[in-house]
Amino acid sequence: MKGKNLLISLLAIAAVLLASAPSHSSAAKSKEPSAFEKLRTEEIGKWKEFQRQINKEDLNARDADSRIRDYAGKMIGYFEEFRDSAQGAPFKFEANQEIIAIAIELLNDTKKVDAAIASEKDTERVLRLKLHAASLYGEIGVPDEAGKLIEQVLAATKQEYPQLRKQAESLRVTIAPTGLQFPEFPEGTKDLDGKEIKLSDYKGKVVMVDFWASWCGPCISEMPNVVSAYKKYHSKGFEIIGVSADKSKDDMLAAMKKFGMTWRQYFDGLGWENKAFRRYGITSIPSMHLIGPDGKIVASRLRGNRLGQQLEKLLGGKKEDTSKESRKAGKKQ
Numbered sequence: 001m002k003g004k005n006l007l008i009s010l011l012a013i014a015a016v017l018l019a020s021a022p023s024h025s026s027a028a029k030s031k032e033p034s035a036f037e038k039l040r041t042e043e044i045g046k047w048k049e050f051q052r053q054i055n056k057e058d059l060n061a062r063d064a065d066s067r068i069r070d071y072a073g074k075m076i077g078y079f080e081e082f083r084d085s086a087q088g089a090p091f092k093f094e095a096n097q098e099i100i101a102i103a104i105e106l107l108n109d110t111k112k113v114d115a116a117i118a119s120e121k122d123t124e125r126v127l128r129l130k131l132h133a134a135s136l137y138g139e140i141g142v143p144d145e146a147g148k149l150i151e152q153v154l155a156a157t158k159q160e161y162p163q164l165r166k167q168a169e170s171l172r173v174t175i176a177p178t179g180l181q182f183p184e185f186p187e188g189t190k191d192l193d194g195k196e197i198k199l200s201d202y203k204g205k206v207v208m209v210d211f212w213a214s215w216c217g218p219c220i221s222e223m224p225n226v227v228s229a230y231k232k233y234h235s236k237g238f239e240i241i242g243v244s245a246d247k248s249k250d251d252m253l254a255a256m257k258k259f260g261m262t263w264r265q266y267f268d269g270l271g272w273e274n275k276a277f278r279r280y281g282i283t284s285i286p287s288m289h290l291i292g293p294d295g296k297i298v299a300s301r302l303r304g305n306r307l308g309q310q311l312e313k314l315l316g317g318k319k320e321d322t323s324k325e326s327r328k329a330g331k332k333q
Helices: 004-020 035-055 061-083 089-107 110-118 123-139 143-156 162-175 217-236 249-259 275-280 306-315 324-332
Strands: 206-212 238-244 264-266 287-291 297-300
Touching: 035 061, 035 089, 061 089, 089 110, 089 123, 110 123, 123 143, 123 162, 143 162, 162 275, 162 287, 206 217, 206 275, 206 306, 217 238, 217 249, 217 306, 287 306, 297 306
Parallel strands: 206 238, 238 264
Antiparallel strands: 206 287, 287 297
């Protein structure tokens, strides 16, 4: 297999990481680009040039990966050098975010991640970097490393930093969730009909919370599977609560109509800043979480036939509830 497709994919990931990392310094908020922003822009330019050069070559996957890893290592070195300089001192946290992102997404180098975290002396910043790394580990499917960092944050926030503790608890649910209690929706979360959404109202049922968007290709690809499962198991006690990352309500409604998504939806038009996305630490979609009758998470990452398999285990042998109360409740949902 040729390595170009892999290369393009990884380069796109890195470019997004470099372009979107948040800045926390007051200097970075001024109109004049900060020293850190100038460095980041420069590195993005160099990275794009690297892409153009390597795309001209006909490389296999192994050679492409080797070249990528070598360049990523050099880029980490640039950010480390900047971080440790007098000019970069005010932007140490931002530089460490970049180092961690590159180390995880392109190198899977835990030593580089640990070193970046250890370079911070401020306790709150250390905890924030650990959550940043945990989130990225979760995105690339390394839950063990993510779980270790999350547990470290939880252990360090028993008495202090309640907001960081809440973030860690939510992140744990999205990354290594099986067996955990799914946290309640934020107070005041309402569906499209203006009715408050409470997981406690679904006690005794199997519920899937589906984080999605109409513009998300993988989400849309999965929707026929989700709709089919809903039609097959809804009468046996299966419910879905959708949480949309759309900014356009019309786009969301169009997708719902097209695929026959008749279940409840939460939408606030804030995209990735969606209240529920922030509450549960969702950083990529589709993100699906199946919750059992006891409120605990049964499974996540339910793509392909996994959703149907899980529902068959939970509800396959259950008779349809044809009672008047059940039909009435189904209409309300």
